Amino acid sequence: MADNETLSLSRRDLMAAGAASAAVASAPSPAGAAPADTPHLAKVAFTVNGQKRDLELDTRTTLLDALREHLKLTGVKKGCDHGQCGACTVIVDGRRINACLTLAVMHEGDAVTTIEGLGTPDKLHPLQAAFVKHDGYQCGYCTPGQICSAKAVLDEIKAGIPSHVTADLTDDPKLTEAELRERMSGNICRCGAYSNIVEAIADVAGGLA
Numbered sequence: 001m002a003d004n005e006t007l008s009l010s011r012r013d014l015m016a017a018g019a020a021s022a023a024v025a026s027a028p029s030p031a032g033a034a035p036a037d038t039p040h041l042a043k044v045a046f047t048v049n050g051q052k053r054d055l056e057l058d059t060r061t062t063l064l065d066a067l068r069e070h071l072k073l074t075g076v077k078k079g080c081d082h083g084q085c086g087a088c089t090v091i092v093d094g095r096r097i098n099a100c101l102t103l104a105v106m107h108e109g110d111a112v113t114t115i116e117g118l119g120t121p122d123k124l125h126p127l128q129a130a131f132v133k134h135d136g137y138q139c140g141y142c143t144p145g146q147i148c149s150a151k152a153v154l155d156e157i158k159a160g161i162p163s164h165v166t167a168d169l170t171d172d173p174k175l176t177e178a179e180l181r182e183r184m185s186g187n188i189c190r191c192g193a194y195s196n197i198v199e200a201i202a203d204v205a206g207g208l209a
């Protein structure tokens, strides 16, 4: 019996607490305060594929959503939306990044390059042509990210930036298959076109070391 009373008291307390929090949630905001779900907008200006773009965005907008949803650059792909697949890889100021992991408003004044800025159907970038030649894709969903990443990988090796598998840090990194696979490991291909992707990139680089 005592247990039942405790139980029913607990249930009443719980219902009272629930009603109180619902009342707080539905109460009007104090004068002048924006409701919690009102987006905070901010202006941002950056260059995308050589073109100056000015946007006013909800500050929570990722660079990926700014490119795809606001600038309609749908070559940039959304795979996982949390930094796991590399489908959203773009080049910002010469370095590749996952566009889903960064907010657009953090890129004031930056130069962003997407797959649309590398080549066009009439004038393919050498990496795009090599992916076609070597069958470096099947469904193609990961391909824009793979190609943006590959472009940055070749630049990183040229700049002497070592990777996790570079054996001799006192020497310039060489384009070995291990280097290439390690550096491209952030770009997942569900179709498993990895061998042909390696061949395509190696072809553009003039062969593996």
Ligand code: FES
Residues within 6 Å of the ligand: 077, 078, 079, 080, 081, 082, 083, 084, 085, 086, 087, 088, 089, 098, 099, 100, 101
């Ligand atoms: S969509 Fe950005 S890493 Fe997967």
Ligand code: FES
Residues within 6 Å of the ligand: 136, 137, 138, 139, 140, 141, 142, 143, 188, 189, 190, 191, 192, 193
């Ligand atoms: S080609 Fe289909 S996911 Fe890579």
